[in-house]
Amino acid sequence: MKISIVIPAYNEEKRIGKVLKDIKKYKLPVIVVDDGSTDKTSLIAQKYSVEVLKRKINLGGSKGAALKTGVEVAFKQGADAVILMDSDGQHEASDIPNFIKALEKGFDVVLGSRNLSLGVPLIRFLGNKFASILINLFFGIYISDLICGYRAMTKEAFEKIKWESLNYAVETEMIVRLSKTKLKYCEVPVETIYHDKAKGVTIIDAVNTFFDVISWKINL
Amino acid sequence: MIIGLQITAIVFSLIMIYFAILNYRRGEINGVEIFSWILIWSVTIFAISFPDILRTFARAFSITRLFDLLVVGGFILVISMVAKAYISTRKMERKLNEFIDKDAKKTARNFKSKNVSEK
Numbered sequence: 499m500k501i502s503i504v505i506p507a508y509n510e511e512k513r514i515g516k517v518l519k520d521i522k523k524y525k526l527p528v529i530v531v532d533d534g535s536t537d538k539t540s541l542i543a544q545k546y547s548v549e550v551l552k553r554k555i556n557l558g559g560s561k562g563a564a565l566k567t568g569v570e571v572a573f574k575q576g577a578d579a580v581i582l583m584d585s586d587g588q589h590e591a592s593d594i595p596n597f598i599k600a601l602e603k604g605f606d607v608v609l610g611s612r613n614l615s616l617g618v619p620l621i622r623f624l625g626n627k628f629a630s631i632l633i634n635l636f637f638g639i640y641i642s643d644l645i646c647g648y649r650a651m652t653k654e655a656f657e658k659i660k661w662e663s664l665n666y667a668v669e670t671e672m673i674v675r676l677s678k679t680k681l682k683y684c685e686v687p688v689e690t691i692y693h694d695k696a697k698g699v700t701i702i703d704a705v706n707t708f709f710d711v712i713s714w715k716i717n718l
Numbered sequence: 719m720i721i722g723l724q725i726t727a728i729v730f731s732l733i734m735i736y737f738a739i740l741n742y743r744r745g746e747i748n749g750v751e752i753f754s755w756i757l758i759w760s761v762t763i764f765a766i767s768f769p770d771i772l773r774t775f776a777r778a779f780s781i782t783r784l785f786d787l788l789v790v791g792g793f794i795l796v797i798s799m800v801a802k803a804y805i806s807t808r809k810m811e812r813k814l815n816e817f818i819d820k821d822a823k824k825t826a827r828n829f830k831s832k833n834v835s836e837k
Binding site: 529531534549551552553554555557560563566567570571574575664 | 811812814815818819821822823825826
């Protein structure tokens with residue numbers, strides 16, 4: 499199975515190097531999507547012989563858009579599956595083999611699941627659980643860690659759950675679209691290290707996603 | 719209505735007409751838009767100058783006070799403008815994203831078939 503890793507990155511010059519260094523040992527091709535960074539993220543990524551796609555403008559937390567750019571390029575280049583990772587060092591490269599194993603077992607979508615009782619800020623823990631329950635009520639699918647960005651999917655799965663969200667609602671939208679398909683999915687436990695509490699999903703993003711959920715319930 | 723408030727509102731409306739004409743001369747708005755804006759502000763000046771005319775409308779909607787009519791009208795105007803701005807921002811965001819996406823993918827073509835490995 500041909501697998502590529504896609505990493506969206508925005509102003510991660512401090513951590514992208516370590517992330518790419520850790521991934522390198524798995525000898526998988528990597529696509530870094532620089533989402534309009536104003537620092538040296540691209541330059542640092544290029545040192546690790548990975549493909550760097552430069553989105554020249556950041557649309558304000560446009561993770562969904564950056565992911566889509568990277569994933570579409572990976573599949574166009576012939577990948578059968580992609581693994582999505584965050585660029586802030588939150589995800590451990592040592593979990594990559596678990597995703598590959600699950601894909602090889604025949605799962606179409608593999609969702610990373612953080613141990614939310616360890617090291618996760620309380621507000622995030624509660625928010626995440628509330629969101630999981632809400633999605634379960636609305637769409638009949640329960641995912642223990644709804645917003646974990648560490649995921650993998652096959653090309654076929656991507657075609658079925660292709661997201662429209664440009665922002666941080668992307669992870670939730672993937673799950674909502676997944677609930678409408680018959681794709682095989684599983685969760686794998688992943689390690690998480692929180693470096694920067696100011697980055698990632700904020701309360702405002704969560705509120706926006708809540709309205710998106712209502713809109714998906716009506717439109718999808 | 720207080721005369722001072724009327725004068726302020728009329729001056730404000732005239733300034734807005736001036737800006738509309740300025741934008742038209744700069745080519746930022748077209749003929750239909752300049753006509754619409756001048757019409758809107760002229761009607762506003764007329765309504766401010768003869769507020770009793772509005773009472774007829776207020777009675778038609780069972781609104782007793784003129785002030786209430788203005789508040790309701792203001793709310794409707796603001797909500798519709800916010801909705802319009804929201805939709806147009808979303809459209810712009812999507813179009814901008816398409817452009818950024820295409821531009822980013824242009825550089826990827828040079829790497830064709832290089833970035834995939836067998837596992």
